[in-house]
Structures are given as C-alpha cells and as structure tokens.
Amino acid sequence: MQHTDKNYEIQMNSINEKLIKMGSILEEQFNKALKVLSTRDENLANDIIDTDKQINDLNHDISDTVFQIIAMRQPMADDLRFLFCSIKIIRDLERIGDHLVTVAKKGYRINSSIPPEFIEKLEILGNKASVMTHDALNCLFERKLSQADKIAERDDIIDTLHGEFIKDVLSYMKQNDDYIPDSLSLIQISKGLERVGDRITNIMEEVHFLIEGKYSSE
Amino acid sequence: MVNIITTKNVNVHYGDKKAIDNISLNFLKNNVTALIGPSGCGKSTFLRCLNRMNDVIEICKIEGQICMNNIDIYSNEIEVEQLREKIGMVFQKPNPFPKSIYDNVAYGPRIHGFTDNKEELDEIVNTSLNKAGLFNEVKDRLDDLGTSLSGGQQQRLCIARAIAIKPEVILMDEPCSALDPIATSIIEELITELKKSYTIIIVTHSMQQAARVSDKTAFFHLGNLIEEGDTSKIFTKPDNQKTNDYITGRFG
Structure with missing residues (x-):
C-alpha cells in the first residue's frame, strides 16, 4: 500500500531507486575489475576509479535524503527500518566500491610473468564476491x-579461499625475489575481495533487521 | 504488573450502528496506554465507556464486561459519581469552570465531601496544582479566573482538577490537540511524571505523541482492536500489516 502523502511516497521510492543504482554500478565495477586482472588494461582501471565517484555521490545523496525524511516525516515501522537499514548499508556498498578500486589500481600493474593460476584464483574469488553482492542486494x-x-556460508568459503591463496603467494614470493x-x-587484491565478503555479511544483517525487526544473532 | 481495568467482549451500539466490535483490552496499573486509530475507529467511544460517559447518550447500548479492580463498573451497585472519583477525565479542549483557579481545583473535593476544612482544602489544592506542574505559575493568583490562563495552563488546571479527587485512573481524550508544541511538551512530561501515581489512558491522533508518552499502544480500526502491545514494538515492528500501514501514513 502506498503512502497517502504522494511526496513522501516519492521520497521513499527515490531511496530505493538510488540503492538499486548503487547496486547496478557496483555489479559493473565487479565485471570491469575482474577484466582488469586478466587484461591489465590501464584505461579500464582508470574508468573504475572514475566511476567510483558516482558510488560516493550516491552514498551522500541517499544519506541526505534519509536525513531529510527523518527530520520532516518522523518515519515509523517498516519505513523507519528501511531508512535505518539504508543508512547503514550504503556505507558498506561504498566501501565495496573502494575495494574494487584497489583491485583495479593494483591489478593493471601486475607483471605478465606472474603465473596465470594466481589470476585465475583471484577471478574465482572475485566472481564469488560479485554473485554474493548481487544476491544480498x-x-x-x-x-x-x-x-x-x-x-x-559463502563468506566462510571466500575466507578459506583467501587463506589458501595467501599461503600459495607467500611460498611463491620466497622463491621469486x-x-x-x-x-x-x-x-x-585478495584481501580486498575477502573484505567484500565481510561487507556483504554486514549488509545481510541489516536486511535481516529490515525484514524481521531484529538481527539474526538476537 | 497488575491490571487495574479489564474489559471483555465489549460491544457498543449507537442505535443500529455498531461502534465497538467485541473488544477485550486490559490496562496495566501505573502504565500509560495510548489508544490510536483513524477518526471514527471507536477509540474515544471505548475510552468513554471506561468511566461511563456514554451513559448520558440515550441511543448508546453497551454490552460486555468492564471491571476496575475486579469490580464490574456497570453493575447496579456502582454509583457513577463514585466511579468517577476513581476515574478522572481530561478532554480535548481545556474546560475550566468559570471560577477561580483555587475553586476549580477545590470543586471536586468539596462536592465529593472530602473536607470542608480550609487548611485541608488548601493542602489538596496546592498539592494538586503542584503535581500538575502549575503551582509555581499560579501561586500568587489563585483567585484569578481559571479561564484567564493560557491554553496549556488551562489544560494543566484541568489535570489538577482531575487529580484533586485522588483518582486511580486518568482518561485523556486528545489532551494536547488544542495546544502549541511547548505546552504539549509540558503536558507530555507531566504524563510521564503522573504515571508514577496514576494509570493513564490517552486517546491521541498524534502517533509521535503516542510513541513518546505511552508504555502500551492499542490500534483501533472500524470499531475493532487490531493490535495492542508494547509501544516500542508497535512503532518499530508491528505484527499486523494494517497497524504498519496506518502508523506509516498509508491510510487513515
């Protein structure tokens, strides 16, 4: 059921739409970041860095709208939970964007002599993090x-893959000064992707609160 | 926690029209309970059943059981004056008598025969004005007309008048709807203070007010009780979709 006050309905919908936009930009960023790993394309890496500004802007934009609604409308019940949830998850989404910038910045400079299986493992890790983000949103x-x-459960898998990857890279480093x-x-890069998993776990906690009115651990 | 008022299967008809449909709702002692809902939902009708204010409406028929301290308030043995000594009421619009501030508060104790002794009466008036948070503002002009006070002060005078007969329950029917935000804040703070000594049942159209002052909230819709529970839960995660839709401004 829609709000009787159409302006309120429009404001609430605009938050949802901006969250969707944030999510779809992040999905694109994931695709591009993983492509940078395989192609070492500097232009694509710069594109990711530039696009990240849009995510930051949306973060501030949503934050401002939520602030205005709380001040002007005194939201209650599911509206209040949605705003509370939004204000918390945009921070996590913005940080996921930062992690992908790290992947891009580091990714395009990696020497092409590095064994390709490392890149393949990072791509597996990145794909898992990407799908996880998509599902959580x-x-x-x-x-x-x-x-x-x-x-x-998927965050645990990412943690395990990250741990194994670190071990492999460390032993490679010892032999290749x-x-x-x-x-x-x-x-x-691996650490950044692992952190994405943690951020998504946070987001799911907030989504649980939004739907159930309490955290899953309560 | 003890229930001071219990109601069971209450139905109210105004002629052919059913205003309250089979409501059972209890009120905890020393709690503030807010009754909320859109206009015409029956919340004021229900409130007025609790001190038999509907008795004077000829076409009003009340069924079911309403007990205060386990005594049926509609039984033949209960005198309505006796009941209203125990259950005071404050209305939407401040309605002080056209008498002095002092006499407004002393009126109840006098007609209920509490005392004729001037000193005792002074004590009751001062204590009541104090509890209503008005004493300091009017102590030097107790002989002035009650109607000469500001709206917020008049409403507090009405609360003092209600308190003066030492009720156990105070019913409030939109007590702040005619007041400005500061006067409203003073009354709301007073409600929180008064619940230490009294049980308060308040009808309000302001969701924020219900959220601020009450411990329990009951949501009425079309004469039905849709949901009741802890205020903190009703306004954050109500169980019923209708409650959610009403308090978020989707209807009503």
Missing part, C-alpha cells in the same frame, strides 16, 4: 531472506 530489494543463511612487489599486490 536482491534480498534487500525483494524483502526476502531466502538467501540469507547461504550468504554467511624479483616478484615480491607483484606478489604483495596479489595479496592486497
């Missing part, structure tokens, strides 16, 4: 918790 937009438990800077970049 779907839970938010559809107000359904169907994927909620699986998200936590010349590639220490590149290896450190690989570790930073």
Whole structure:
C-alpha cells in the first residue's frame, strides 16, 4: 500500500531507486575489475576509479535524503527500518566500491610473468564476491531472506579461499625475489575481495533487521 | 504488573450502528496506554465507556464486561459519581469552570465531601496544582479566573482538577490537540511524571505523541482492536500489516 502523502511516497521510492543504482554500478565495477586482472588494461582501471565517484555521490545523496525524511516525516515501522537499514548499508556498498578500486589500481600493474593460476584464483574469488553482492542486494530489494543463511556460508568459503591463496603467494614470493612487489599486490587484491565478503555479511544483517525487526544473532 | 481495568467482549451500539466490535483490552496499573486509530475507529467511544460517559447518550447500548479492580463498573451497585472519583477525565479542549483557579481545583473535593476544612482544602489544592506542574505559575493568583490562563495552563488546571479527587485512573481524550508544541511538551512530561501515581489512558491522533508518552499502544480500526502491545514494538515492528500501514501514513 502506498503512502497517502504522494511526496513522501516519492521520497521513499527515490531511496530505493538510488540503492538499486548503487547496486547496478557496483555489479559493473565487479565485471570491469575482474577484466582488469586478466587484461591489465590501464584505461579500464582508470574508468573504475572514475566511476567510483558516482558510488560516493550516491552514498551522500541517499544519506541526505534519509536525513531529510527523518527530520520532516518522523518515519515509523517498516519505513523507519528501511531508512535505518539504508543508512547503514550504503556505507558498506561504498566501501565495496573502494575495494574494487584497489583491485583495479593494483591489478593493471601486475607483471605478465606472474603465473596465470594466481589470476585465475583471484577471478574465482572475485566472481564469488560479485554473485554474493548481487544476491544480498536482491534480498534487500525483494524483502526476502531466502538467501540469507547461504550468504554467511559463502563468506566462510571466500575466507578459506583467501587463506589458501595467501599461503600459495607467500611460498611463491620466497622463491621469486624479483616478484615480491607483484606478489604483495596479489595479496592486497585478495584481501580486498575477502573484505567484500565481510561487507556483504554486514549488509545481510541489516536486511535481516529490515525484514524481521531484529538481527539474526538476537 | 497488575491490571487495574479489564474489559471483555465489549460491544457498543449507537442505535443500529455498531461502534465497538467485541473488544477485550486490559490496562496495566501505573502504565500509560495510548489508544490510536483513524477518526471514527471507536477509540474515544471505548475510552468513554471506561468511566461511563456514554451513559448520558440515550441511543448508546453497551454490552460486555468492564471491571476496575475486579469490580464490574456497570453493575447496579456502582454509583457513577463514585466511579468517577476513581476515574478522572481530561478532554480535548481545556474546560475550566468559570471560577477561580483555587475553586476549580477545590470543586471536586468539596462536592465529593472530602473536607470542608480550609487548611485541608488548601493542602489538596496546592498539592494538586503542584503535581500538575502549575503551582509555581499560579501561586500568587489563585483567585484569578481559571479561564484567564493560557491554553496549556488551562489544560494543566484541568489535570489538577482531575487529580484533586485522588483518582486511580486518568482518561485523556486528545489532551494536547488544542495546544502549541511547548505546552504539549509540558503536558507530555507531566504524563510521564503522573504515571508514577496514576494509570493513564490517552486517546491521541498524534502517533509521535503516542510513541513518546505511552508504555502500551492499542490500534483501533472500524470499531475493532487490531493490535495492542508494547509501544516500542508497535512503532518499530508491528505484527499486523494494517497497524504498519496506518502508523506509516498509508491510510487513515
């Protein structure tokens, strides 16, 4: 059911639309960042860095709208939970954007002599993080918790893959002194993708609160 | 926690029209309970059943059971004056008598025969004005007309008048709807203070007011009780979709 006050309805809808936009830009950023890893395309990396500004702007934009609605409308019940949830998850979405910028900045400089299996493993990790982000945002937009438990399990898988990757890169570094800077970049990229998993777990907690009125741990 | 007022299967008809449909709702002692809902939902009608204000409306028929301290308030043994000694009421528009501030407060204790002693009466008036948060503002002009006070002060005078007969329950029917925000804040703070000594049941159209002052909230719609519970829950995660839609401004 829509709000009786059409302007209120428009304001609330605008937040939802901006969240969808933030989500779709992030999805694009994921695709491009993973492509940078395989192509070392500097232009694409710069494109990711530039696009990140849009995510930051949306973060501030949503924040301002939520602030205005709280001040002017004194929202209640599901409106209040949605605004509360939005204000918290935009921070996580903005940070996911930052992690993808790290992937881009480090990614295009990685020496082409680095064994390709490292890049393949990062792509696997990145794809998992990307799908996780997509699913979590779907839970938010559809107000359904169907994927909620699986998200936590998938974060554990990402953590494990990241741990194994670090071990592999460290042993490679020991044997290849010349590639220490590149290896450190690989570790930073993997760490960034692992952090995406953590951010998504936070987001799912907020979506749980939005739908159930309490956190899943309560 | 003890229920001071219990109601069971209450139906109210105005002629052929059913205004309240089978409501059972209890009120905890020393709690503030807010009754909310759109115009015509029955919340004021229900409130007025609790001190038999509807008795004077000829076409009004009340069924079901309403007890205060386990005594049926509609039983033949209960005198309505006796009941209203226990259940005071404050209305939407401040309605002080056209008498002095002092006499407004002393009126109840006098007609209920509490005392004729001047000193005792002074004590009751001062204490009541104090509890209503008005004493300091009017102590030097107790002989002035009650109607000469500002709207907010008049409403507090009405609260003092209600308190003076030492009720256990105070019913408030939109007590702040005619007041400005500052006067409203003073009354709301007073409500929180008064609940230490009294049980308060308040009808309000202001959702924010209900959220601010009450411990429990009951949502009425078309004569039905849709949902009741802790105020903190009703305004954040109500169980019923209708409650959610009403308090978020989707209807009503």
